[in-house]
Amino acid sequence: MFETPRKSNNVRGVWSESQEELHEMQPVSAVDTSSRAKKKKKKKKPQPGGKRSVSAPQLSTEALPETVSSESLQGECTLNNNDEPIVRGIFQIGKRSYDVVLTVSRVTWTPIQPETPTGDASSQRKEAFVELKDVFAVKVKRRRTVGQQSGGTLLGITLFHCKRKGAKLKDHETHLNNLSVDHCEIWFKHLKALLSGFQNRPKSLKVFVNPTSHKKEALRVYMDEVAPLFKLADIEADLTITERKGHVLSVLKECELDIYDGVVCVGGDGTVAEVAHGLLLRAQMDAGRDTDSIFTPVQAALPLGIIPAGSTDIVACSVHGIRHPVTAALHIIMGHRQPVDACSFSSLGRLLRFGFSAMFGFGGRTLAYAERHRWMPPSQRREMALIKTLANLKPEDCELSFLPLKPGTDGAQEQTKTRSRKDVRDSEGGSWQTTQGLFLNISIMAIPCLCSMAPRGLAPNTRLNNGSMALIMAGNTSRSDFVKHLKRYNSVNNQFSFSFVETHTVKAVKLRPRTQGCWADEVSEDNEESDSKSAPIISSDGSYPWNIDGDLLEVPSELYIRVHPELLTLFGENLEEAEESPVKCSCI
Ligand SMILES: Nc1ncnc2c1ncn2[C@@H]1O[C@H](COP(=O)(O)OP(=O)(O)OP(=O)(O)O)[C@@H](O)[C@H]1O
Numbered sequence: 243m244f245e246t247p248r249k250s251n252n253v254r255g256v257w258s259e260s261q262e263e264l265h266e267m268q269p270v271s272a273v274d275t276s277s278r279a280k281k282k283k284k285k286k287k288p289q290p291g292g293k294r295s296v297s298a299p300q301l302s303t304e305a306l307p308e309t310v311s312s313e314s315l316q317g318e319c320t321l322n323n324n325d326e327p328i329v330r331g332i333f334q335i336g337k338r339s340y341d342v343v344l345t346v347s348r349v350t351w352t353p354i355q356p357e358t359p360t361g362d363a364s365s366q367r368k369e370a371f372v373e374l375k376d377v378f379a380v381k382v383k384r385r386r387t388v389g390q391q392s393g394g395t396l397l398g399i400t401l402f403h404c405k406r407k408g409a410k411l412k413d414h415e416t417h418l419n420n421l422s423v424d425h426c427e428i429w430f431k432h433l434k435a436l437l438s439g440f441q442n443r444p445k446s447l448k449v450f451v452n453p454t455s456h457k458k459e460a461l462r463v464y465m466d467e468v469a470p471l472f473k474l475a476d477i478e479a480d481l482t483i484t485e486r487k488g489h490v491l492s493v494l495k496e497c498e499l500d501i502y503d504g505v506v507c508v509g510g511d512g513t514v515a516e517v518a519h520g521l522l523l524r525a526q527m528d529a530g531r532d533t534d535s536i537f538t539p540v541q542a543a544l545p546l547g548i549i550p551a552g553s554t555d556i557v558a559c560s561v562h563g564i565r566h567p568v569t570a571a572l573h574i575i576m577g578h579r580q581p582v583d584a585c586s587f588s589s590l591g592r593l594l595r596f597g598f599s600a601m602f603g604f605g606g607r608t609l610a611y612a613e614r615h616r617w618m619p620p621s622q623r624r625e626m627a628l629i630k631t632l633a634n635l636k637p638e639d640c641e642l643s644f645l646p647l648k649p650g651t652d653g654a655q656e657q658t659k660t661r662s663r664k665d666v667r668d669s670e671g672g673s674w675q676t677t678q679g680l681f682l683n684i685s686i687m688a689i690p691c692l693c694s695m696a697p698r699g700l701a702p703n704t705r706l707n708n709g710s711m712a713l714i715m716a717g718n719t720s721r722s723d724f725v726k727h728l729k730r731y732n733s734v735n736n737q738f739s740f741s742f743v744e745t746h747t748v749k750a751v752k753l754r755p756r757t758q759g760c761w762a763d764e765v766s767e768d769n770e771e772s773d774s775k776s777a778p779i780i781s782s783d784g785s786y787p788w789n790i791d792g793d794l795l796e797v798p799s800e801l802y803i804r805v806h807p808e809l810l811t812l813f814g815e816n817l818e819e820a821e822e823s824p825v826k827c828s829c830i
Contacts, residue, residue: 329432331425333398333418342418344432348373349401349416372416375440377403378575379474380433382426383417399426399433402474404572409563411572413471442577444503446478447547450490450517452509453483456620460551464508468549468571475575479506484513494520495527504545504813506574508567510552515597515791518557518810521546522584522596533593539586539806547574547813553620554792557598559692560699560706561814574813581808582706583688587790588802594795599691599700600803601789602753603638604683604716604724607631610787613794632725637680637718638786639757645672645750647710672749678756680718682742686751687712688805696731703745709807710747717742754800755786 330343332354340351350371379402386394398419404411420426453461461483472479480502482493490513494505507517521542526533529540550558550565561580562569587594601609612627688711690699701712716727719742730737738745785798 333420372403377401396423411569446502447504447506448502449479449481449506451483452513455509455551456553460508463551463567467567471571490516491520494524506547508549508551511556511792514548514557515793519596542810545811545813554693556691556693560689561812578815580812580814582810582812583805583807584809585688586804589797597791598689599687602684605789606787609789609794635721637682641678641754643674643676643752644713644748645674647747682724683716685714686803707808711805713746713748715744750804752802
């Protein structure tokens with residue numbers, strides 16, 4: 243029976259169609275995109291490779307098996323030239339018959355039209371095609387009675403391919419109908435052989451789903467929107483539903499990674515951070531790196547796919563330009579890869595974790611407040627945290643040192659204000675600049691950090707893999723000016739054009755808070771509100787809250803942040819701007 247995992251109750255009358263391998267009789271779960279496929283527009287394209295004079299009366303599918311033999315349909319296998327037909331034949335697509343040609347790069351179909359009485363070839367031969375690089379599965383289509391598990395009448399073959407609309411990828415089906423088994427077998431074999439040539443496409447994946455992310459929808463998102471596509475693409479997915487914080491880390495430390503072609507996480511930014519950290523930590527363990535010293539990290543062994551199911555999904559948005567699970571799944575299936583820079587965060591010479599972004603001051607305090615109120619619904623918790631932290635807005639007294647990227651490489655956007663600083667030369671030849679003072683917020687970001695609240699990114703001046711980090715320092719100012727600065731993230735105006743904001747393109751940052759005990763004092767203010775089960779352990783020893791990729795990290799002393807170019811590969815593509823319409827935060 244034709245199973246539609248997204249709409250599993252979709253029974254289409256007495257007869258239904260199944261997609262399966264030609265000689266394997268187990269039915270597979272196909273993705274129901276039929277309603278969307280109907281709306282498909284065919285693209286006009288010039289005819290490839292020479293003239294074709296197919297001018298025959300329109301053929302019905304029923305007539306094809308007898309009239310179209312495999313000989314007349316079979317082309318020579320000529321894989322040298324992209325435009326050279328490998329196989330050519332007649333299929334019914336929709337209600338019309340088409341002359342269909344397979345080359346190494348595409349499947350092209352042209353409607354078969356009767357000759358005009360004057361013998362002219364019709365001028366309206368609209369050609370359509372699908373590039374093989376966009377095809378992720380080919381299946382045999384059969385008609386079966388309800389309940390029939392195998393066999394059934396062969397109807398043709400179906401191509402599953404992805405279509406792009408802006409940053410969004412969507413799955414589509416093209417049904418090539420022909421009742422001839424020989425004919426379909428030839429096409430099926432050729433298509434399978436060509437698709438197996440895409441070596442970048444994963445065959446086996448380790449998948450982590452965080453069932454607690456955001457609105458607890460990650461498992462549903464995976465089961466309904468992603469798993470059916472993986473199955474269609476013949477990808478074996480080894481699923482772990484995480485049971486606690488740290489679960490991913492313990493699995494990644496121990497498991498055999500060689501058997502996988504990639505790791506996938508389904509959840510929010512905290513889940514992404516844990517998986518990225520786990521993958522990078524495992525790579526250091528395998529390479530024998532001592533992470534309790536200043537070391538040069540090795541790259542992660544496997545690419546990471548991110549299926550967004552959180553509330554902000556900053557990393558997914560930065561790499562896909564959109565929060566759309568199907569787009570993310572199709573990037574994984576098609577094997578699109580994007581190297582990204584990552585940071586290491588260390589304190590007192592010991593590695594604390596790997597990640598992409600850090601916020602200290604306002605960003606750290608807001609997250610700490612939200613974490614202590616986990617019992618609240620997510621959006622309410624975030625708004626409340628923002629309001630409370632703004633109401634208690636306090637500058638942090640810090641000593642900040644940074645190692646700028648070499649002059650001339652990417653410093654054009656920098657905005658340096660009047661803060662005094664001293665320069666110290668680094669052993670690598672760079673020049674550390676040190677400044678002291680009061681800061682409301684300090685952000686250090688290796689990726690643009692796109693999200694719906696900041697469509698151009700929290701750090702629009704950096705790129706996914708430009709080998710640098712954006713350092714954004716918001717100095718002490720009035721609350722109203724700081725709110726104006728925050729609001730600009732959501733607008734077209736430059737959020738950095740304030741006298742109290744400084745930006746730098748850097749390779750490394752050291753930050754040492756100089757205020758004693760302020761964080762512990764603040765925690766005690768609302769201790770009575772916190773849920774003892776879910777509240778993080780907040781020490782009163784003067785440690786400071788950092789927001790590292792949306793995860794709360796408490797650091798008692800100096801934090802040392804270094805960027806490592808292209809340390810991790812993500813499944814996806816480099817996009818400069820989020821596609822989603824900006825979301826206004828109602829509380830500011
Ligand atoms: N079963 C579980 N129970 C509790 N926490 C878990 C579980 N599985 C994973 N976690 C942890 O939950 C944390 C938060 O995950 P995640 O970021 O995906 O959700 P979120 O915070 O709701 O989403 P967002 O960051 O987008 O708001 C992660 O640090 C992860 O380690």
